Amino acid sequence: MRLQNTVALYADETVASFASRLAAANGIPSITELLMDAEHSMAGFLNGDQKTFNTLAALGGVTLDDLTQHAFIPTGISTYRCMGHELGMRNLLRGRSRICPACFREDKGPELTPDTALGAYGRILWSLASARVCPIHRLSLISAPENTVQHEFSDTWSLWLPEIGEGSLDQLVAEGGLYEEHVARRLAGDILDGWASRFPIDALGATCEMLGISQIYGKYAILGGISGAELAVATSVGFRFLDSGPTEITAYFETLRRALGQPQDRPQARYGRIYDWLKRGAGSGPELEPLRAILRQHILENWPFGGRRSGARLRSYIRRLHSIRTAAKTHNLHPKRLRHILTDSGIITEADLPDFEVLFSAVEAQEILEQASGAVTFSAAQKRLGMTRSQMETLIRAGILKPGEGGEKARPRFTEATIQHWLAFFTSFRSSPKWDSLISIVDAARKYGSSTDRVKGLILDHSLTKVYSVKGVIGFSAVVIDKAEVARLLVKS
Numbered sequence: 001m002r003l004q005n006t007v008a009l010y011a012d013e014t015v016a017s018f019a020s021r022l023a024a025a026n027g028i029p030s031i032t033e034l035l036m037d038a039e040h041s042m043a044g045f046l047n048g049d050q051k052t053f054n055t056l057a058a059l060g061g062v063t064l065d066d067l068t069q070h071a072f073i074p075t076g077i078s079t080y081r082c083m084g085h086e087l088g089m090r091n092l093l094r095g096r097s098r099i100c101p102a103c104f105r106e107d108k109g110p111e112l113t114p115d116t117a118l119g120a121y122g123r124i125l126w127s128l129a130s131a132r133v134c135p136i137h138r139l140s141l142i143s144a145p146e147n148t149v150q151h152e153f154s155d156t157w158s159l160w161l162p163e164i165g166e167g168s169l170d171q172l173v174a175e176g177g178l179y180e181e182h183v184a185r186r187l188a189g190d191i192l193d194g195w196a197s198r199f200p201i202d203a204l205g206a207t208c209e210m211l212g213i214s215q216i217y218g219k220y221a222i223l224g225g226i227s228g229a230e231l232a233v234a235t236s237v238g239f240r241f242l243d244s245g246p247t248e249i250t251a252y253f254e255t256l257r258r259a260l261g262q263p264q265d266r267p268q269a270r271y272g273r274i275y276d277w278l279k280r281g282a283g284s285g286p287e288l289e290p291l292r293a294i295l296r297q298h299i300l301e302n303w304p305f306g307g308r309r310s311g312a313r314l315r316s317y318i319r320r321l322h323s324i325r326t327a328a329k330t331h332n333l334h335p336k337r338l339r340h341i342l343t344d345s346g347i348i349t350e351a352d353l354p355d356f357e358v359l360f361s362a363v364e365a366q367e368i369l370e371q372a373s374g375a376v377t378f379s380a381a382q383k384r385l386g387m388t389r390s391q392m393e394t395l396i397r398a399g400i401l402k403p404g405e406g407g408e409k410a411r412p413r414f415t416e417a418t419i420q421h422w423l424a425f426f427t428s429f430r431s432s433p434k435w436d437s438l439i440s441i442v443d444a445a446r447k448y449g450s451s452t453d454r455v456k457g458l459i460l461d462h463s464l465t466k467v468y469s470v471k472g473v474i475g476f477s478a479v480v481i482d483k484a485e486v487a488r489l490l491v492k493s
């Protein structure tokens, strides 16, 4: 039953390409006619019908297994299986024959005639909608300049041999091809290290497009108006970024979050189309969960809202990542000095990245950050601020004196910045000539049956207007207030 002339089934060839070449090699103009001669239909072929495939395997002299592997076999209403990969219909260009003109020229050898053209075959990679560049030649994958019958590879391209031979269909996309290279290797069975290998090859393409467009054209950009070649470059950019993994991706979300915007902007506006796409658009499927998880974590760690229900939980989160910028701010260190310290201690590697993009584990760096910032222990803070333990404690409870990172609940620590802030505050008031009318915070609290934090609150919210500093005294006891004024406020309340 084998046909007189057979063609090789290449490792990365589609079944449609193979059947089309087999027909052409035997002088039959199309797959449809080849199948009709054997009493089968094109519909059976496209649906992966086993009897049709049995016949085709016999005609072509290949095994049924081999043939089935290379076909897009339906597994659901809109999904197919090919080479062991599950692929969504919307991510495939199944019927359209695309080629890389340079691959085509190489396949057929030095001469390009209708006979040698039979050596040229259609790659499975070229059927993926997000594949736009040949990973070997960096040429755009092109469709035939005029529409022809779907699935008929040989018939379609036999009309364009002169143009393919002359290179007039060649379109170089030098910066593209990273996504395509990755897919070609996975289709060949390679196991790859990068983060991109966590995603199915088809959804990966759509994700790389989305991320690349956002990076190059801005977070609100849409596909319309972007050429195929530009899209190919964007997909490559998106791939390089996604493949580098969660740290890079978090850093990007961080740059979006920090970009200029209205203060009332919610995540939807801050992150642009990616947010909607992952949340309820084409990217909301389970296959993109790893990426969605990063965005979710990033939002949890950075947005002080989330409804009343989750508010408390969000406020008490433990910071997991610092950037040089956030750590410098928290610990009152100069970013440049901080970068040196972190590099010296091996927590970050020397990299030419801006401060907000250099990310590291906050837990791992905690001790070094505290040493560098001269984090102040509770007892040291107490001494320097001139307060008793219980005064410190009531001020902390009232939220007036804020512990820094590090330490624990029983023994909180304070940043040097906090101590400096309060020392400056205590001595920031003018001196008064009328010492008789003044009273210290501690004495006022005792005399009027109130507490130090209550009195301090009155100073901070400017209810007390007559506040003075005693020259030469450092810390808490430097502050004195007007007896009559504090009496009026405390007795009234």
Ligand SMILES: [Zn+2]
Residues within 6 Å of the ligand: 100, 101, 102, 103, 104, 134, 135, 136, 137, 138, 139
């Ligand atoms: Zn090529």
